[in-house]
Amino acid sequence: MYSGLHRAPRLSGERGQRAVKRSLDRKTKIALEPRKQPRQQRSSKVVDRILDAALILTREQGTKTPTTLAIAQRAGLSVGSVYQYFPNKEAILLELGRRWLSSFPEVIAKRIKVAPPTNREEFRREVRKLFTDTSRIYLDNATLMPVIEAISGNADLRPIQDEYDKEIIALYAAWLRHANPALEEKTAKRLGLVMMEVGHACRLVGLKRDRKTYDLIEDDVEAMWLALVTPYLNLD
Amino acid sequence: MYSGLHRAPRLSGERGQRAVKRSLDRKTKIALEPRKQPRQQRSSKVVDRILDAALILTREQGTKTPTTLAIAQRAGLSVGSVYQYFPNKEAILLELGRRWLSSFPEVIAKRIKVAPPTNREEFRREVRKLFTDTSRIYLDNATLMPVIEAISGNADLRPIQDEYDKEIIALYAAWLRHANPALEEKTAKRLGLVMMEVGHACRLVGLKRDRKTYDLIEDDVEAMWLALVTPYLNLD
DNA sequence: GACAAACGCGAATAAACAGTCGCATTCTTT
DNA sequence: AAAGAATGCGACTGTTTATTCGCGTTTGTC
Numbered sequence: 001m002y003s004g005l006h007r008a009p010r011l012s013g014e015r016g017q018r019a020v021k022r023s024l025d026r027k028t029k030i031a032l033e034p035r036k037q038p039r040q041q042r043s044s045k046v047v048d049r050i051l052d053a054a055l056i057l058t059r060e061q062g063t064k065t066p067t068t069l070a071i072a073q074r075a076g077l078s079v080g081s082v083y084q085y086f087p088n089k090e091a092i093l094l095e096l097g098r099r100w101l102s103s104f105p106e107v108i109a110k111r112i113k114v115a116p117p118t119n120r121e122e123f124r125r126e127v128r129k130l131f132t133d134t135s136r137i138y139l140d141n142a143t144l145m146p147v148i149e150a151i152s153g154n155a156d157l158r159p160i161q162d163e164y165d166k167e168i169i170a171l172y173a174a175w176l177r178h179a180n181p182a183l184e185e186k187t188a189k190r191l192g193l194v195m196m197e198v199g200h201a202c203r204l205v206g207l208k209r210d211r212k213t214y215d216l217i218e219d220d221v222e223a224m225w226l227a228l229v230t231p232y233l234n235l236d
Numbered sequence: 237m238y239s240g241l242h243r244a245p246r247l248s249g250e251r252g253q254r255a256v257k258r259s260l261d262r263k264t265k266i267a268l269e270p271r272k273q274p275r276q277q278r279s280s281k282v283v284d285r286i287l288d289a290a291l292i293l294t295r296e297q298g299t300k301t302p303t304t305l306a307i308a309q310r311a312g313l314s315v316g317s318v319y320q321y322f323p324n325k326e327a328i329l330l331e332l333g334r335r336w337l338s339s340f341p342e343v344i345a346k347r348i349k350v351a352p353p354t355n356r357e358e359f360r361r362e363v364r365k366l367f368t369d370t371s372r373i374y375l376d377n378a379t380l381m382p383v384i385e386a387i388s389g390n391a392d393l394r395p396i397q398d399e400y401d402k403e404i405i406a407l408y409a410a411w412l413r414h415a416n417p418a419l420e421e422k423t424a425k426r427l428g429l430v431m432m433e434v435g436h437a438c439r440l441v442g443l444k445r446d447r448k449t450y451d452l453i454e455d456d457v458e459a460m461w462l463a464l465v466t467p468y469l470n471l472d
Numbered sequence: 473g474a475c476a477a478a479c480g481c482g483a484a485t486a487a488a489c490a491g492t493c494g495c496a497t498t499c500t501t502t
Numbered sequence: 503a504a505a506g507a508a509t510g511c512g513a514c515t516g517t518t519t520a521t522t523c524g525c526g527t528t529t530g531t532c
Contacts, residue, residue, distance in 0.1 A: 046479085046480090062391060062394075063389075063391070067518085067519060067520080068519075069520090078480065078481045079481085079482070079521080079522095080480065080481050080521090080522080080523085081479075081480050083522080084479070089519095089520070089521095153299075153389040155297075155298060155300045190452060191456070193441060193453075194438055194453060197441055198460065200437070201434065201437035202430055202434065205429060205433055213426060217426065217429075217430060220426075220430050221430075223464060224434065224463055226463070227459050227460055227462070227463030227464075228456055228459060228460055228463075231459070303489060304490060305489080313510075314510065314511045315491080315492095315511085316493085316509095316511055316512065317509075317510050319490095319491065319492080324491075325490070
């Protein structure tokens with residue numbers, strides 16, 4: 001049975017048919033796309049208000065996703081207005097997370113474009129660069145972290161995150177093979193996975209503490225990354 | 237306003253009073269304790285059936301907690317019977333997670349009882365032991381992992397997990413200071429935190445893959461732990 | 473300033489669930 | 503075997519919440 005994104009009330013008669021059809025549409029693809037583009041200036045601000053409200057509420061409530069009513073009220077709107085621009089609740093969360101999620105691949109890809117390192121010292125420098133670049137993504141988006149956690153905790157959004165994760169792992173792997181083309185694809189993927197997991201886990205807890213502790217944890221992560229990855233590179 | 241564990245229906249009249257009082261009781265402490273001890277043998281088996289059903293369903297549905305009805309049906313019972321032994325749904329999950337959660341401290345504590353290492357080689361061996369011991373907890377309880385994830389994803393159960401986490405961190409820290417008494421408490425705590433997070437994150441993803449990959453990831457984690465911790469020990 | 477499109481509203485709908493309670497059945501004990 | 507305790511049942515209650523839809527209001531355009 002279909003257990004889709006939302007509890008769409010099933011209407012009676014021909015309307016029932018419409019509702020079911022709509023659900024299927026959503027399931028396949030369009031579900032999380034913005035329902036419409038804002039046409040008047042007033043409304044484009046409304047979208048921002050909704051997004052802001054959702055962000056603030058998610059932060060306030062830990063990782064629990066706020067209700068549509070709460071979001072609407074916080075944004076000074078009615079529920080109906082929210083649904084003018086978002087097809088369902090999860091789309092709001094996803095929209096918030098999307099910029100963060102997508103900035104990751106960009107940053108890693110950039111690190112692959114440079115000339116590959118030729119010795120240990122150069123490699124160490126490259127690790128450090130990849131490292132500080134990815135760290136900046138977390139620091140710049142610190143306020144978004146509760147949303148990211150909410151997304152991974154949401155059964156419907158999880159698959160989408162997994163897609164991004166897969167991409168990120170592939171890019172870490174590509175970065176490793178850029179440094180050492182002889183590295184097996186499978187090994188590179190595994191190391192990429194571990195790099196991602198370790199970085200993510202440590203930075204998430206790091207951001208919940210003070211800045212000084214965050215920086216110390218960052219040093220820890222760098223040491224771990226280096227230890228993880230160096231054995232797999234045949235550099236002198 | 238109180239937004240406790242469950243949506244207890246508010247009854248009218250004097251019953252309303254009772255319901256509210258019960259809620260408060262739960263909030264304070266007893267909420268997650270078993271409602272009653274089974275007195276007849278038939279019922280102690282029932283508790284197992286409930287636990288089994290909850291485990292299977294949690295595994296089937298990813299990390300989403302199953303409904304009380306689903307648990308009851310799967311256990312071949314009615315909802316009412318479930319509530320004979322568990323005060324609410326989360327208590328079932330918690331009961332499942334508890335053995336795992338509590339076996340962690342035991343295992344780490346055991347590693348502190350031995351004589352502290354005096355040189356790098358001994359220390360490496362101690363790391364490896366702590367490491368394989370904790371790894372075994374994950375391997376032995378692989379089927380429980382979805383439950384553990386569900387617990388961390390549940391707003392009401394999270395605080396309880398956090399308590400266990402705090403204890404685990406403190407124990408890792410104690411282990412480090414056992415190896416190097418000169419280590420600052422604060423530093424030890426941070427390193428403990430990182431050890432725990434890295435171990436947990438990597439092992440969770442490791443268990444989702446094949447056994448061979450799990451073992452390789454384990455080697456990665458060991459290398460990272462060593463790299464993380466060695467600089468803080470003044471051994472020759 | 474009039475018309476249509478866009479926007480905004482919020483009561484109403486319906487689905488999903490947690491937890492209860494009075495009655496039925498089974499066990500234990502004497 | 504009869505009483506009473508424990509257990510089992512499941513229809514029902516109450517709550518929360520996502521989403522809709524028809525109608526009123528604002529805005530942009532000619």
